[in-house]
Amino acid sequence: MSHPALQIEALSVTLPTARGIVHAVRNVNLAIAAGEMLALVGESGCGKSVTAQAIMGLLPDSARTHAHTALFNKQPLLTGKYQKNIAMIFQNPMATFNPVLTIGYQIAEPLRLLHGYSRKDAEHETVRLLERMQIADARQKSLRYAHEFSGGMLQRAAIAMALACKPELLIADEPTTALDVSTQAEVMALLTELRVEKNLSMLFITHDLGLVSHHADRIAVMYAGEIIETASTSSVLDNPAHPYTRALLAALPIRHSNARLAALEGSPPDLRFPPPACAFAERCAKAMPICIQQSPPVVEQHHAARCWLHNTGHTHE
Ligand SMILES: Nc1ncnc2c1ncn2[C@@H]1O[C@H](COP(=O)(O)OP(=O)(O)OP(=O)(O)O)[C@@H](O)[C@H]1O
Numbered sequence: 631m632s633h634p635a636l637q638i639e640a641l642s643v644t645l646p647t648a649r650g651i652v653h654a655v656r657n658v659n660l661a662i663a664a665g666e667m668l669a670l671v672g673e674s675g676c677g678k679s680v681t682a683q684a685i686m687g688l689l690p691d692s693a694r695t696h697a698h699t700a701l702f703n704k705q706p707l708l709t710g711k712y713q714k715n716i717a718m719i720f721q722n723p724m725a726t727f728n729p730v731l732t733i734g735y736q737i738a739e740p741l742r743l744l745h746g747y748s749r750k751d752a753e754h755e756t757v758r759l760l761e762r763m764q765i766a767d768a769r770q771k772s773l774r775y776a777h778e779f780s781g782g783m784l785q786r787a788a789i790a791m792a793l794a795c796k797p798e799l800l801i802a803d804e805p806t807t808a809l810d811v812s813t814q815a816e817v818m819a820l821l822t823e824l825r826v827e828k829n830l831s832m833l834f835i836t837h838d839l840g841l842v843s844h845h846a847d848r849i850a851v852m853y854a855g856e857i858i859e860t861a862s863t864s865s866v867l868d869n870p871a872h873p874y875t876r877a878l879l880a881a882l883p884i885r886h887s888n889a890r891l892a893a894l895e896g897s898p899p900d901l902r903f904p905p906p907a908c909a910f911a912e913r914c915a916k917a918m919p920i921c922i923q924q925s926p927p928v929v930e931q932h933h934a935a936r937c938w939l940h941n942t943g944h945t946h947e
């Protein structure tokens with residue numbers, strides 16, 4: 631990737647809690663090209679949402695964020711300011727909308743406030759966006775309230791609202807987790823269409839490796855605040871290098887019986903006290919003495935795993 635649109639190098643985030651400082655994101659590198667979807671995958675609590683919130687500028691003031699490089703389209707991120715060209719959609723679309731304002735009003739708002747549309751033009755564009763999201767009777771629907779929408783329809787309206795910001799990067803944090811399987815597939819298909827149509831960069835966050843296998847260009851696997859493997863989707867799925875990624879993939883078939891990644895034995899480390907070497911060593915069947923003594927090399931953009939089993943003396947392959 632010559633000029634990634636999103637360029638994050640050595641991002642770290644700590645969050646103070648009543649029980650101590652949590653090292654939620656540790657030395658993370660991420661790059662996403664224009665028009666590319668990167669899936670950020672990993673089990674609960676590994677730091678996916680905190681990574682997204684750091685990029686978006688949504689972390690609480692108490693968070694400490696540090697990065698060697700943090701750029702989107704050459705503009706600095708992590709300035710503590712709201713990022714106008716980045717939009718985000720969340721797991722629960724009900725929480726995205728204000729219950730006492732119409733859906734249409736809320737989609738029109740960024741058009742008027744950020745992009746200077748007149749009221750009439752904003753209404754017109756709102757209807758167009760809802761239609762684009764395959765919402766029938768869009769004009770009528772735009773006058774309705776969140777509780778009058780089904781979950782899938784509301785998530786599509788949330789994507790319409792994100793698009794009203796005219797983003798160049800869309801961050802989707804578990805946007806289909808609350809939806810049933812067929813609605814999930816519809817939303818995924820829409821996101822992929824939009825990515826191609828608008829050359830959007832997308833950061834797609836999920837627990838679910840299976841969900842992204844047909845949609846993401848690349849996958850970054852996160853564990854205990856670190857990215858432990860990143861490569862093209864087919865490379866990760868066909869040739870997983872890190873034992874953790876292999877365990878995730880092995881857990882996939884039982885996903886269909888509703889068992890989640892919890893099927894993996896043991897639990898991730900307490901991020902108040904991140905292990906000094908490999909964070910996965912304790913759960914890893916292949917762990918060697920060096921794994922608990924020294925950190926494996928940081929993952930670069932090509933297919934590489936942050937794992938001593940794959941240490942070839944350099945991190946580019
Ligand atoms: N606002 C916050 N204040 C303090 N700690 C936080 C805050 N947000 C997240 N954390 C902690 O940071 C770590 C990473 O959390 P994060 O929400 O990024 O995980 P995640 O990968 O998104 O998990 P999930 O899949 O459950 O959404 C966790 O230990 C979590 O408890």
Ligand SMILES: [Mg+2]
Pocket residue numbers: 678679680803
């Ligand atoms: Mg999360």
